[in-house]
Amino acid sequence: MPLKLPRQPTRTRHPPRPGKPENPQSRGPTLYRALQQQLTETVRAILDASWHIQLTEIVLEQPPDLALGEFALPVAFELARRLRKAPRQIAAELAEKLAAALTPADGFLAFEAAGAGYINVRLDRARLAAALAAPVAESDATRPDSQSRSQSRTQSRILVEHTSINPNKAAHVGHLRNAILGDTLVRILRAAGHLVDVQNYIDNTGVQVADVIVGFLHLEGKTRAEIDALIAAGSSPSAREDRFDYLCWNLYARVSHWYTEGDADEQARRKSLRYQTLHAIEQGGNETALVADRVSTAILRLHLVTMQRLGITYDFLPRESEILHLHFWDRAFELLKASGVLYHETSGKNSGCWVMTRAGTSSTEASSAEDSSAGNAAADGEPAREQPSASDLPDTAAPDRSAPDPSAPDEDAKVIVRSNGTVTYVGKDIAYHLWKFGLLGVDFAYRRFFDYPDHTCWISSMDGESNTEGEASHPRFGGAAAIYNVIDSRQSDPQANVIQALRGMGHTEAADHYTHFSYEMVALTPRCAQELGYTLAEEDRSRPWIEVSGRKGFGVKADDLLDKLTAATRAEVDARQPDRSESERQRIATQIAIGALRYFMLKFTRGSVIAFDFRDALSFEGETGPYVQYTAVRARNIFRKAGITPEAALEAMLSNAATHPDAAAQPDAVTPDNALALLAEANDIWPIWLRAARRHQTLTSAISTAEPATLARHVFQLAQEFNNFYHKHHILTEEDPARKTLLLATAAIALRELTQLLDWLGVEVPEAM
RNA sequence: GGGCGAGUAGCUCAAUUGGAUAGAGCACCGGCCUUCUAAGCCGGGGGUUACAGGUUCGAUCCCUGUCUCGCCUACCA
Structure with missing residues (x-):
């Protein structure tokens, strides 16, 4: 399991727990969990x-x-084996014992042996539904189990790092998957009651x-003033093709190609220019670094605006320039040497380097310990930033792999x-x-960088004397x-x-709470690539997908995709809602476009490569965000x-039930005018209530498996169930x-659930569709 | 070579982590708008879960081997 955080009961596994089960009289999903626990405890006791x-x-x-x-x-x-009896017979015996221990008064109506040896358990639907319909049950979402409550009491924080796009070009679909997954992770962690910082x-x-700086300064021979002018002209997201990040997108591709042109001497000269530029930027305090800072900051702002369109915000932007200039590394180097994690290699190809034994190498104790305790986490993957693929790099050098020598x-x-x-x-x-874990003993300075309607995003800064650098009062x-x-x-x-x-430094606790939330890349289908105007090699046409490449300028830009989606939804909204105002229609179209995009990125499990295609992404039918929004x-x-x-509808059902106080205790006594009791026979309505009861279980599962797709699937299934009911x-x-009371209350529960679940996924419910 | 991941319906993906008859969407075929919105609902065809063994009462899931594909494996970041 990637998540090693506050351990929460997951899914349907119930390890023994000390103490008494929760009060089964509690509300809604809480009642559902309490019944689960009461059941497993009782089974345990009987065995x-x-x-x-x-x-x-x-x-x-x-x-x-x-x-x-x-x-x-x-x-x-x-x-069966231990008791030397047929499973079916054991099931029958157990069912009998369970029925004696857990009665209708406890909320359990029946235990039946079924199939080859299952025991099926029927709950008191009326009681469960009443708990779900009760007000206040809402806070249940933000107040999960006792463990996370104590977790938030101690104010321990979770840090989620996502997006992390290199600030040298426009964002593309691959970055969208990252940001949407990350933002959704943040939302569901917060929904579970955690304190989360987004970086x-x-x-x-x-x-x-x-x-890109090489491109501006050497390929195009631009001055700083000219670059500043381009930034000024292209910093509005509405500038479209003049947008500065779009311009850099193209320039980046041109420079990458430029490196490969000319004879060997020329290529060497250009490559040298590349590294000179890189070193100047790293060093700082020079003209090149100043230009780089202007360029990257301008692109960063555009990225933030792009992400804001999707409802994605950040709390803090740590920059590598500060990590360098505040000498984080010097401090870390000392710690690494002192702990023996790093050692100075004196021979072989790495002679003269400080090296570390690679993770997963069997010769280290640490790695084998990790394999056993955190093996799943490693397998499920951890976090990741943007990285040029090997094929992207023009100057790929084949590693020299000679036969291994054990004495070497x-x-x-x-x-x-x-x-x-x-x-x-x-x-x-x-x-x-x-x-990140507070183990370095050095901190950034901070200053305000970007304002959202409800909070400020901070950026790392040098701890300078200047009053524009480092603000004294900042969040931690x-x-x-x-x-x-x-x-x-x-x-x-x-x-x-x-x-x-x-781990090697002895920070076992930190290593155990470090989750690389990994996911597969977004690629393009060959058809999509051709639609974008790229000519494909014969062998590529038959591939399932083709990798995007920033260096080749090959990919779908995030804002282009959003615009295309919005145009498509707008056309639909115009046709369906002709009486609404221009601004209303635009707002609805935007909400649907975002719903479509976010759901599209979330419905795949992390491990599958998304072969992007406009046809699929622009689909609003079937398993899509708009389908769920439409349902709501x-x-x-x-x-x-x-x-x-909806609140009144739920209230009406509860007050109707109140006139039938015996209903819960004696479900057999179904009177025709008891709305809740009707549920007992309503197998076409009950799925909606039951799914509502399972909400928290699904949330917990999504977190423990670090798999937001679980929730996407859950809300889609709820939508299907409601459409069926509808x-x-x-x-x-x-x-x-009585029947109408129940139907209205069911619609109210469905609406409440759909709205809540979509909110966790960052999707809004439009006024109309 | 080593590490990681993947292989399930024509296509794109699920499968409560070992459970009852492997499910959805798309595409295709056929029905349903005088009724709360048809971005919807109902029905149909579609499967040797890559292959071969093994463990188990039970395997898409775990183990072994084989095949195929992708990613990673730099004194790049």
Whole structure:
């Protein structure tokens, strides 16, 4: 499991827990969880009392058909051999014992042996629904179980790093997947009650920025004033093709090509120019560095605006320039040497370098320990930043791989400090991550950088005397108890190295709470590539997808995609809502476009490559964001037409039930006018309520598996269930008062759930569609 | 060579982490707007879960081997 944070009960596994089960009288999803726990505890007690058997976990599932019950226990299968009895017989015996222990008064209506040996459990639907319908149940979402409550009481913070686009070109679809996954992770962590800081790491002194600077200064021979003018003209997102980040997108591609042109001498000269520029930028305090700062800052602002369109915001932007100039590395270097993680290589190809044994190498204890304790995390991947793929780099050098010699130095070791004394990317990242966990002993200075309607985003700064640098009063960043790095899977190796270093330094706690939230890249389908005007090699046409390449300028820009989506949704809205005002229609179209895009990026599990295609992304039918949004709008329209609020509908059902106080205790006594009791037979309505009850379980599962797609799927299924219900039952014309009460309350629950779940995914429900 | 990931319906993807008849969407075929919005609903065809063994009461899932594909494996960042 990638998440090693506050350990929360996940899914249906129930390890033994000390103490009493929660009060089953509590509300909504809480009641559902309490019933689950009460059930597993009782099974445990019966196994112990009857056969002296202790199982480490009691598996709780859902029957394949809701009509069979709410829970299914496969425990009899596991007991069959030990008890030398047929599973079915054991199930029958257990069901009987369970029925004696858990009565309708507890909320359990029946236990039935079924299939080859399952025990199906029926709950009191009326009671569960009443708990869900009760007001205040809402706060349940932000106040999960006792463990996370105590977690937030101690104010331990989680730090999520995402986006981290190199500030040298416009954002593209791949960056959108990162930012949307990261932002959704932030939302669901907050929904679970955690305190979360959002950081966007800015590599403003890297080779990618240097390339664009080479382009401006040497390829185009621009002066700083001319570049400033381009920035001024292209810093409005509405500048479109003049946009500065778009301009740099093209320039970056041209420079990358320029490096490969000319004869060998010329190429060497250009490459040398490249590294001179890079070093000047790293060093700072010179004209080149000043230009680079202007350029990267301008592009950064445009990235923030792009992401803001999607409802994505940040709290802090740590920059590599400050990591360099505030000497984070010097401090980290001392710590690494002192702990023995780094050693000076004196022979072999890495002679003269400070190196670290690579993560996953079997010769180290640390790595084998990690394999056993955190192996899953490594496999599931950790965070990642932008990284040029090998094929992107024009000057790829084939590593010299001679036959390994056991007596030779560790040729596979990771170089952290080069023989010329400069530090590598991983080295700087180790320093940065020591800071993240508050283990470095050095801090950034901070200043305000970007204002959102509800908060300010800060940026790292030098701790200068100048009053424009470093503001004295700033929020505290860093020193997190746990971190998530949203970085694509290609960086799992460097990420593993950082974790390895932390562990090697004895920061086991930090290493255990370091999650590389990894995901596969977004590529383009061959058809999409051709649509964009790229000519493909024969072999590429038959591939399932083609990798995007910033260096080739090959990809779909984020704002272009958003514009295209908005244009498509706007056309639909114009046709469907002709009476609404221009601004209203634009607002609705924007909300739908964002819903489509965010859902599209979230519906795939992290491990699958998204082969991007406009046809799929611009689809608004089936498993899409707009489908779910439309469902919520339908539910809302019912209340508009009915002239009551969803809250009133729920209240009506509860007060109706109040006139039937025996209903919960004696569900057999169904009277025709008892709305809640009707649920007992309503197998076409019950799925909506049951799904509402499972909300928190799904949230917890999404967090523990670090898989937002789980929630996307959950809300889609709820939408399907509601649409089914909507089609089958005509609510406003229902004549039976109790039945109408139930139908309205069901619509209210569905609307509440859809709205809440979409909010967790960063999707709004439009006024109309 | 080593590490990681993937292989499931024509296509794109799921599968409660070992459970009941492997499910959705798209595409295709056929139905449903005089009723709360058809961005919707219902029905249909579609599967040797890459292959071969193994463990298990039970395997898409775990183990071994094989095949195919991708990524990573730099004194780049």
